Amino acid sequence: MNRIDVIRLKKGLSYGFIAKEAGLTPAYICYLAKGKRTNPSLEAMQKISSALGERVERVFKLNEEREVS
Numbered sequence: 001m002n003r004i005d006v007i008r009l010k011k012g013l014s015y016g017f018i019a020k021e022a023g024l025t026p027a028y029i030c031y032l033a034k035g036k037r038t039n040p041s042l043e044a045m046q047k048i049s050s051a052l053g054e055r056v057e058r059v060f061k062l063n064e065e066r067e068v069s
Contacts, residue, residue: 001035001060001061002032002033002059002060002061003058003059003060003061004018004029004032004033004048004052004059005033005034007052007054007058007059008033008052011052011053013052014026015029015030015033017051018048018051018052019051021047021050021051022044022047022048022050022051023047024044024047024048028044029048032044032048040060042056045059045060
């Protein structure tokens with residue numbers, strides 16, 4: 001789970017802008033934001049967070065207990 005879309009919309013940023021700043025593709029950013037891709041690398045999380053102007057911990061929910069089914 002992440003807060004990419006919440007932060008992106010609040011700051012009026014596009015997937016294209018974030019992707020360009022992060023050096024990633026807009027599709028990858030969109031898939032992460034929508035939950036269609038999961039488990040990004042630490043490097044990708046750092047790049048996206050930097051492009052959003054936020055800390056990694058604020059954008060991506062780290063160290064959160066996961067439900068075991």
